[in-house]
Amino acid sequence: MNLNFLKSLVRPADSRILLLVIDGLGGLPMNAGEPSELEKARTPNLDDLARHGICGLHRPVGAGITPGSGPGHLALFGYDPLEYRIGRGVLSALGVDFELRPGDVAARGNFCTVDDQGIVTDRRAGRISTEKNRELCALLRKAKLDGAELFVETVKEHRFLFVLRGEGLYAAVSDTDPQVTGSDPEEARALEAEAETSASLVRRFVEHAGRSLSGSHPANMVLLRGFASLPQWPRLPDVTGMRAAAAASYPMYRGVAKLVGMELLEAGGDLDGRLDALRGGWDEHEYFFLHVKQPDSAGEDGDFERKVAEIEAVDARIPELRRLEPDVLIVTGDHSTPAKLRYHSWHPVPAVLWSARCRPDPVTRFSERECLAGALGPAFSAVDLLPLALANAGRLEKFGA
């Protein structure tokens, strides 16, 4: 739903919405005839929500599309991820908690290997260690770029973040990553006239990288791609009229929450810390995003039983959330991460929306199979959750007379 349209219907109310994202929630049976992770888990508190709320399974992006964490969360916040695209450079910055400012130009960097002729022979430089990466980033930072400030930040293994800061910089710069081995790195070119300065600074940085890394085989060159700047999007507080807060500990989720205008609550590393943060911020805000990472990590490790246990651990905390007395409580995931696949997947994600104004549906158990019969449907669009939450919170006017 168009966010400006939604904004035109918003009215104030004294009500609170809490969105609990269980990362990678959806799963699959390991073998035919067996239960999924969520079906196996004992979840009396989620089942109680399902019994009194409305259930369904959502698609964060579209049929068959496996969402990354960025698009998955944007959809849950009501932002259509096909319309609101986050550039790769910006995603990299979010992922390392880098304080990107408006006008900064960010790109994702790879250390790579080139031969005597400058031909790329390994786009990932043999996946060097993160420690080595740190050493080499220190060399890259020494580049002299007149008129711009340079940031080079280690991400992991062969990956780093590249940021230019200065007046009059634009992100319309072409990738230097040829995407295949056997070619030279491409030269950075301005894709629009106003990006000439940025492109020339990028070329100077790449020259410096080539010289300063020449002795660091296999990581003797860099590739840059996905030049991007902070997007100018409608802010969730402006759209909804709600002061919005995020209790999340991983940089990526904090970053996406900030991108839509949420305030970041000071949250310790574990769920206890985030629940404390939530309680601390409860009076000052109306919209809350609480993130739990562990089920996704267990899924990516292919550890079915650990994912079951992590889901049960979240279930045990639901009563604490209900004691906060949110008017609307949504529990869902940003995508599925079946342990069987050890990866994000395209499978629709179970969701429950609870409020005092829900029309009952037949679902009595929060699971992939039972959610199929719920009032939200078996493949609804995740962006519908925002208007549904606002409606159940008494925060939307009637459309037309």
Add this chain to the structure above:
Amino acid sequence: MNLNFLKSLVRPADSRILLLVIDGLGGLPMNAGEPSELEKARTPNLDDLARHGICGLHRPVGAGITPGSGPGHLALFGYDPLEYRIGRGVLSALGVDFELRPGDVAARGNFCTVDDQGIVTDRRAGRISTEKNRELCALLRKAKLDGAELFVETVKEHRFLFVLRGEGLYAAVSDTDPQVTGSDPEEARALEAEAETSASLVRRFVEHAGRSLSGSHPANMVLLRGFASLPQWPRLPDVTGMRAAAAASYPMYRGVAKLVGMELLEAGGDLDGRLDALRGGWDEHEYFFLHVKQPDSAGEDGDFERKVAEIEAVDARIPELRRLEPDVLIVTGDHSTPAKLRYHSWHPVPAVLWSARCRPDPVTRFSERECLAGALGPAFSAVDLLPLALANAGRLEKFGA
């Protein structure tokens, strides 16, 4: 679905479609564990339709959006209410059965209270009586507006309809309603150059209103908003190739039907009168819209039992409708009006489509809960009903070879 696309597939057939709109049909339980209005009602005839037809629940506008009657009906007629917007002035005219002509400029008017300084202190003039409104409208009609005919019609309490008729008038005029108290009324301005004449006429009318109402405290000024003209939309008979007729008694529903090109059948105030009208127009038309208001009124009154009884009363008339032998019979509502909420709501609306060509689904009882499992799905888009009706009436060609 795009109406031009639909039109491109239409073929003639000797078949009739009847759409019965039970206003405010959808509901909610008053308390957890209880049935909704429709679930409580004994509806053997609707259940029989459900058993042999296809069921589901539709969203007239979108997830979480509470539809007004105008958008709700447009969606049932196949017009996407987000694309086909009705201006507030036009809606006001429809609501009082005013014969708006192409080129007329209509606005919604409020009597309001201003203080000695001309500052608005009450945007609704203490909700004066409808009788008082009639007196004051007579004063307003005396305004001398060279080059335009003026209509001022009482709506209800503080509300009236304002219409300008003449050559070269355009509706792109800004509201005079400041939307808040403590401000002057705004001056009407042309939002496009061609609307200068209209804006100047509106200003003259407002001056006249200020003078002629000066002794009529609390209704001593007027506010105007939502200037609009009749929209130029595809007509339902042109899109579908069907002569379309409406049997409705309330002005708003007659107005929306007329807006999409339906002929208004002479229908008395009660359902008997409308059924007579339907029978009278049966041979001359192929598409019929029959409107029943009472369940919505009972819902808005918060009278659960009366809504149950009104639904049962409609059910009792279904055999008469079937004796007319429509090829396609659709029964649904334009929105939900749960007695529990005493207002229109965003909850999806139960719908049944019956024809001899339906593929059976498992629904055997026409209720919110059972419709969840129907072939139309738990949250389909209301605009889908038109193409489905046409298909079931044998009126659509195959698309592509």
